[in-house]
Amino acid sequence: VGLRGEQGKAPKRVVLISGGVGGARMARGLAEVLPSDVLSVVVNVGDDLRAYGLAVSPDLDTVLYTLAGIEGPHGWGIAGDTYSAMERLSEAGLDTEFKIGDKDLVTNLVRTAALDRGETLSQATVALGAAMGVEVQVFPATDAPVKTKVAITGGEWLDFQDYFVIRGNRDDVTDLRFDGAESASPAPGVVEAISAAEAVVIAPSNPPLSVWPVLAIPGIRSAIEAAPRVVGVSPLFGGVALKGPAHRVMKSLGLPPGNLGVLAAYQGLLSDLVIDVGDGTERDTLAGQVKLHITDIRMPDLASSARLARSVLEIL
Amino acid sequence: VGLRGEQGKAPKRVVLISGGVGGARMARGLAEVLPSDVLSVVVNVGDDLRAYGLAVSPDLDTVLYTLAGIEGPHGWGIAGDTYSAMERLSEAGLDTEFKIGDKDLVTNLVRTAALDRGETLSQATVALGAAMGVEVQVFPATDAPVKTKVAITGGEWLDFQDYFVIRGNRDDVTDLRFDGAESASPAPGVVEAISAAEAVVIAPSNPPLSVWPVLAIPGIRSAIEAAPRVVGVSPLFGGVALKGPAHRVMKSLGLPPGNLGVLAAYQGLLSDLVIDVGDGTERDTLAGQVKLHITDIRMPDLASSARLARSVLEIL
Numbered sequence: 001v002g003l004r005g006e007q008g009k010a011p012k013r014v015v016l017i018s019g020g021v022g023g024a025r026m027a028r029g030l031a032e033v034l035p036s037d038v039l040s041v042v043v044n045v046g047d048d049l050r051a052y053g054l055a056v057s058p059d060l061d062t063v064l065y066t067l068a069g070i071e072g073p074h075g076w077g078i079a080g081d082t083y084s085a086m087e088r089l090s091e092a093g094l095d096t097e098f099k100i101g102d103k104d105l106v107t108n109l110v111r112t113a114a115l116d117r118g119e120t121l122s123q124a125t126v127a128l129g130a131a132m133g134v135e136v137q138v139f140p141a142t143d144a145p146v147k148t149k150v151a152i153t154g155g156e157w158l159d160f161q162d163y164f165v166i167r168g169n170r171d172d173v174t175d176l177r178f179d180g181a182e183s184a185s186p187a188p189g190v191v192e193a194i195s196a197a198e199a200v201v202i203a204p205s206n207p208p209l210s211v212w213p214v215l216a217i218p219g220i221r222s223a224i225e226a227a228p229r230v231v232g233v234s235p236l237f238g239g240v241a242l243k244g245p246a247h248r249v250m251k252s253l254g255l256p257p258g259n260l261g262v263l264a265a266y267q268g269l270l271s272d273l274v275i276d277v278g279d280g281t282e283r284d285t286l287a288g289q290v291k292l293h294i295t296d297i298r299m300p301d302l303a304s305s306a307r308l309a310r311s312v313l314e315i316l
Numbered sequence: 317v318g319l320r321g322e323q324g325k326a327p328k329r330v331v332l333i334s335g336g337v338g339g340a341r342m343a344r345g346l347a348e349v350l351p352s353d354v355l356s357v358v359v360n361v362g363d364d365l366r367a368y369g370l371a372v373s374p375d376l377d378t379v380l381y382t383l384a385g386i387e388g389p390h391g392w393g394i395a396g397d398t399y400s401a402m403e404r405l406s407e408a409g410l411d412t413e414f415k416i417g418d419k420d421l422v423t424n425l426v427r428t429a430a431l432d433r434g435e436t437l438s439q440a441t442v443a444l445g446a447a448m449g450v451e452v453q454v455f456p457a458t459d460a461p462v463k464t465k466v467a468i469t470g471g472e473w474l475d476f477q478d479y480f481v482i483r484g485n486r487d488d489v490t491d492l493r494f495d496g497a498e499s500a501s502p503a504p505g506v507v508e509a510i511s512a513a514e515a516v517v518i519a520p521s522n523p524p525l526s527v528w529p530v531l532a533i534p535g536i537r538s539a540i541e542a543a544p545r546v547v548g549v550s551p552l553f554g555g556v557a558l559k560g561p562a563h564r565v566m567k568s569l570g571l572p573p574g575n576l577g578v579l580a581a582y583q584g585l586l587s588d589l590v591i592d593v594g595d596g597t598e599r600d601t602l603a604g605q606v607k608l609h610i611t612d613i614r615m616p617d618l619a620s621s622a623r624l625a626r627s628v629l630e631i632l
Contacts, residue, residue, distance in 0.1 A: 053369060053428030087423045092426045095433070102418075106401045110408045111419070112369030117411070127408040296488040 012198040012316055013038045014304070017224070019210025020047075020059045021075035021243060022235055022299070023203030024066035027136065030201070031067055033313065036135035040193040041067075042220070044205070045121065045140045046148030046178055046213030047160045051098050052089065054108040055115050058161075059210065060125055060140055061107055069133035075243070078103045097166050122187045137193065141214040145185035148213050151175035160209075169245040172252040176208055181216035185221075189311075194223040200316050204235040204297060205299075206246040207265035208253055215269075224269060229316055231272040232290075233297060233308070234262050238278055258282055263289055272315055280281030289313075328632050329354045333540070335526025336363075336375045336617070337391030337559060338449045339381035339519030340553055342485075343452065346517070347383055347622030349629065354452035356380040356509040357383075360438065360521070360531030362464030362494055363476045368405065369413050370424040371431050374477075375526065376441055376456055377423055384448035385618075394419045413482050413618040426621070438503045452511065457530040460500035464529050465522070467491035476525075488568040493522055497532035502539075510539040515632050518549040520613060522562040522567055523581035540585060547588040547628055548580050549613060554594055558614070573579075574598055579605055588631055589625075607631075 011034055018026055018041050027041045041063055045116045048057045058076065065071040065078055072079050081101030090096045100108065107128060114124035120143040129138050150163040152171035163169060193198060205211055224230055239249045239258040247257075255261035259275050259282050272291040275282060278300070286292050293315055299305040327350055332343055334357050343357045360375045374392065381387040388395050397417025402520055405413045416424065423444060430440035436459040445454050466479040468487035479485060510516060521527055530535045540546055555574040556563045563573075571577035575591050575598050590609040591598060592614070602608050609631055615621040 050432065051429075053371070053432045054425075056368070085425060088422045089426055089429060090448060091447040092430070093446075094426060094429050094443070103427070105421075106404045109370075109401060110405055111365075111367050111409060113405060114408070116366065116369045124408075127410070130409075131404060131407040141363050170579050 006052065010039050012313070014040075014199050014201060014313075015194050015197040015227075016041045016201045016203055017214055018042065018059065018063055018203040019044045019205030020032070023059070023205040023210065024063045024071065024075065025299040025305045026203040026233060026309070027063055027166045028066045028069075028302060029299065029309030030312075031136050032302065032306040040139060040189075040197075042139045042141055042190050042193070044210045044214050045142060045205070046146050046181075046210075047164070048145070048147075049159070049161050050098065051108075052094075053112070054100075054105070056108050057111065057121070057140065060138065061104070063138055064107075064125070064129055064134055067129075067134045067136055067230045069137070070132070072101075079103050086225065091092040098161060105302060111171045120187070121144055123190070128163055137189070138189050139190050141180075141187065141190065141220065142217050143187050144180055146181045146184055146213055146217065147179040148209065149177040149179055151177070157277040161287060162246070172250060173208075173245075173249045176212065176253070177214045178216040181213060182218065184217045186217055186219045191219050193225045194220070194227060197227055199229040199231055200224050200227045202230065202232040202266065202310060204272070204299075206234040206235060206241070206244055207262060208255075208279050209246070210264075221269070229271050230269055231274060231312055231315060232262060232266060232270040233274045233312065234259050234279075235271060236262060236279070237276050237298070260285055260286070274312060274315070281282055325549070326358060327351055327354050327513055328629070330356075330515050330517060330629075331356045331510050331513040331543075332517045332519055333527060334358065334375065334379055334519040335360045335521030339375070339526065340379045340391065341523040341615040341621045342385065342517065342519040342625065343616065344382045344385075344618060345623070345625030346628075347452050348618065349625045352479075356453040356455060356505075356507070356513075358455045358457055358506050358530060360526045360530050361399075361458060362497075362526075363463050364461070364463075365475070365477050367411075367416065367424075367477075369428070370416075370417070370421070371428045372424050373427065373441075373456065376392065376454065377420070379449055379454055380423075380441070380445055380448055381450055381456070383445075383450045386448070389517070393417050410566050414477060423595040438505070447468045452507070453526055455503050455506050456532050457503065457506065458500040459503050459535065460496055462497045462500055462533065463495040464525065464528055465493040465495055467493070472499060472566070487608045488564045489524075489561075492528065492569070494529045494532040497529060500533045502533055502535045503610070507535050510536070511624045512541060513543055515545040515547055516540050517628060518546065518548040518582065518586070520559070520615075521547040521553060522560055522565065523578055524565050525562070528581075537585070545589070545632055546585055547590060547631060548582060548586040549579060549589045549624070549628065550575050550589060550595075552578060553592050553614070566606055574601070576601055590628060600612070
């Protein structure tokens with residue numbers, strides 16, 4: 001069954017709100033089953049950082065690499081990348097706990113060079129996507145700096161990558177802050193894309209860590225609220241995220257367990273929630289709060305991403 | 317004839333004042349014939365720039381690469397380097413007129429990462445030298461930013477690399493400025509090394525463009541003036557530099573032609589001047605103004621660099 005112009009109807013315009021690996025795979029699936037001109041991806045920039053002097057945007061790059069089909073085996077970085085630059089940095093006595101592959105470094109160099117000559121992050125992202133042959137529109141949520149800060153037990157505030165990469169996201173997260181979000185504007189085109197969309201899909205990304213920093217930017221949440229359909233895809237399987245600390249962060253922030261916590265994290269934003277076939281027992285708890293859809297939401301490969309994307313589009 | 321402890325005497329401590337390629341070759345020659353603990357090289361930083369967001373120090377790297385024996389065929393960059401990063405930058409629509417090889421980029425990344433975490437340029441240079449196995453002490457003239465600015469006919473002031481690389485050093489240079497030099501301090505160890513030296517050698521670098529920005533830093537020129545011997549090695553052959561615009565710049569700045577211009581550029585700083593065998597006819601003009609030494613000063617390869625270094629040391 002073709003989704004591209006099925007029964008003569010124009011394909012629906014979709015905006016995906018995305019964090020890193022899970023969002024990137026959802027994006028790739030949607031890109032597989034939708035014409036590229038009806039899909040836009042709005043990506044979290046709260047994890048962005050300067051490393052080795054370079055402007056690094058982990059989630060944007062994960063989305064671009066995955067859309068280009070060149071992502072690394074763990075979902076981030078570039079497949080087959082080498083680490084000779086990190087070895088050289090390490091030989092020179094520098095801290096290389098935050099590792100970037102040689103090819104990945106070039107992406108960050110392109111971004112840094114563009115920003116240094118006065119381009120915006122949006123413009124740099126367009127250039128990077130074009131160089132990789134990505135046809136889907138990929139937007140940073142904002143061109144302004146937004147820094148996700150994580151409070152851990154004891155009250156210490158950490159930079160996101162300190163919490164996530166350096167400390168291995170083992171700490172209990174007691175609070176979150178998105179520094180700069182309040183005064184940030186959505187990147188050009190983001191609100192327009194959301195307002196023109198028949199559906200906004202919230203990717204199976206970490207709700208507090210990856211999606212909240214997007215929703216914290218004034219104008220984005222309200223644009224999503226006005227969309228005809230807002231479909232959340234759960235990141236949980238039996239109450240646990242397959243990758244990353246979503247379930248632990250949600251718990252330590254006081255959200256309910258399981259998909260009730262996902263619903264709560266989005267505070268009434270979702271018209272629809274897609275959960276995994278293994279979590280059918282949550283049906284009764286969730287009934288009446290949201291249109292519930294139950295399917296296989298695992299995305300180990302492109303075929304499963306495309307299948308999940310088709311399931312999501314069938315909802316609409 | 318061994319210079320290392322000849323006749324039981326300790327080898328003389330030598331400081332070389334260096335620009336890029338010519339200075340780097342002189343440094344390599346001196347390093348070949350002197351123990352590494354008696355040679356220091358003080359390098360121009362007036363050409364330093366930010367490119368692609370990275371902190372680039374062209375002369376420091378040329379000296380380090382040449383001392384490590386890994387310099388490129390034209391004297392700068394790294395032998396056998398590739399340019400895939402520049403290709404990627406170019407594909408992304410960025411200006412890559414100032415080209416940096418892939419391996420060379422890593423050097424600049426190491427420097428940038430070190431500066432970004434608060435190290436000085438001196439400290440970054442020590443780390444880079446150590447990673448390359450360079451045993452000779454290599455100092456930036458200063459850790460402070462010094463920017464060589466070039467006025468061309470018509471009065472326009474250009475950044476050094478705009479003049480040198482982008483416009484191909486074809487413009488007539490009517491004036492020079494070394495922004496930041498007046499308030500800069502010599503890098504730690506520079507004045508101490510010069511003060512402890514039996515001889516300061518001024519490399520066959522471009523006097524106005526490469527050596528003046530070193531001499532412009534308060535404390536360096538006076539330390540050199542106090543040295544027992546100050547030996548200049550001419551960059552000219554028949555009044556013309558083998559590489560680069562030294563003779564044209566000297567002329568348009570109003571200096572006399574030939575080695576009289578080199579002497580004038582250093583305003584009485586030199587006790588000795590080494591000129592090329594081909595320029596013996598200048599002997600009469602220069603006589604009485606400086607101790608003159610005539611030898612083959614070309615350095616196409618390591619053997620000739622070492623031979624010239626031996627000739628210079630024999631003067632002392």
